[in-house]
Amino acid sequence: MKIIVIGATGTIGREVAKAAIAKGHDVVSASRRGEVKVDLENAASIRALFGAVSHADAVVCCAGEAAFKPFADLTDADYQLGLRSKLMGQVALARVAKDHLNDSGSITLTAGILAREPMVGSASVSLINAGLEGFTRAAALEMPRGLRINVVSPPWVTETLAKLGMDTAIGLTAARVAGAYLAAVEGTYQGVVLDPRRLG
Numbered sequence: 544m545k546i547i548v549i550g551a552t553g554t555i556g557r558e559v560a561k562a563a564i565a566k567g568h569d570v571v572s573a574s575r576r577g578e579v580k581v582d583l584e585n586a587a588s589i590r591a592l593f594g595a596v597s598h599a600d601a602v603v604c605c606a607g608e609a610a611f612k613p614f615a616d617l618t619d620a621d622y623q624l625g626l627r628s629k630l631m632g633q634v635a636l637a638r639v640a641k642d643h644l645n646d647s648g649s650i651t652l653t654a655g656i657l658a659r660e661p662m663v664g665s666a667s668v669s670l671i672n673a674g675l676e677g678f679t680r681a682a683a684l685e686m687p688r689g690l691r692i693n694v695v696s697p698p699w700v701t702e703t704l705a706k707l708g709m710d711t712a713i714g715l716t717a718a719r720v721a722g723a724y725l726a727a728v729e730g731t732y733q734g735v736v737l738d739p740r741r742l743g
């Protein structure tokens with residue numbers, strides 16, 4: 544399959560790209576500063592991506608920012624970042640991808656378990672992740688041409704926890720998390736929120 548991986552230079556995306564290549568897929572790596580350029584915050588750049596990369600079977604998004612900080616410290620700009628980047632960036636991606644992917648192709652987005660398992664500091668991230676889960680379930684009901692749309696909701700990633708100096712025991716490695724994205728692309732899931740902790 545020809546798979547566009549957005550955020551392929553990131554902690555999760557790197558492992559998704561690696562796993563997809565290992566399974567023989569043709570991977571196009573995209574991000575703001577990657578070999579193929581796209582900025583989720585700019586719908587024109589998403590359209591340009593699909594103009595430059597034609598006949599893709601799948602797009603996987605492992606990108607999108609949101610602010611993680613105490614509720615009392617969250618500013619309007621912090622909330623706007625999550626809305627603009629992680630939420631509406633991925634919504635825009637899905638809207639463009641549905642017109643360009645090959646028939647029976649798939650769209651896989653990223654949310655996070657903070658949607659349903661909040662913690663101190665996650666108010667904005669939980670809002671965005673829950674929005675993405677709801678969006679995906681609903682959008683799946685109206686996908687044309689046999690297209691599928693799913694969202695992976697990762698737990699904390701071990702490598703990220705280590706980088707932040709947090710306890711890594713609660714995390715899952717990026718390689719394990721990547722397996723859920725491959726399952727979404729290669730399987731028959733439709734409108735499903737995939738939790739990597741519950742897959743292989």
Ligand SMILES: NC(=O)c1ccc[n+]([C@@H]2O[C@H](COP(=O)([O-])OP(=O)(O)OC[C@H]3O[C@@H](n4cnc5c(N)ncnc54)[C@H](OP(=O)(O)O)[C@@H]3O)[C@@H](O)[C@H]2O)c1
Pocket residue numbers: 549550551552553554555556573574575576577581582583584605606607608609628629632653654655656696697698699700701703704
């Ligand atoms: N890591 C975790 O513990 C964890 C847990 C749950 C959910 N998540 C979610 O998973 C996603 C990826 O997380 P990560 O830890 O892998 O992130 P990361 O290591 O910071 O990597 C982010 C990737 O996305 C790209 N990117 C960022 N903003 C972009 C934009 N506006 N347009 C296009 N590409 C963009 C970056 O490349 P450029 O800079 O070149 O654009 C990079 O390749 C995020 O949405 C995060 O909220 C992460």
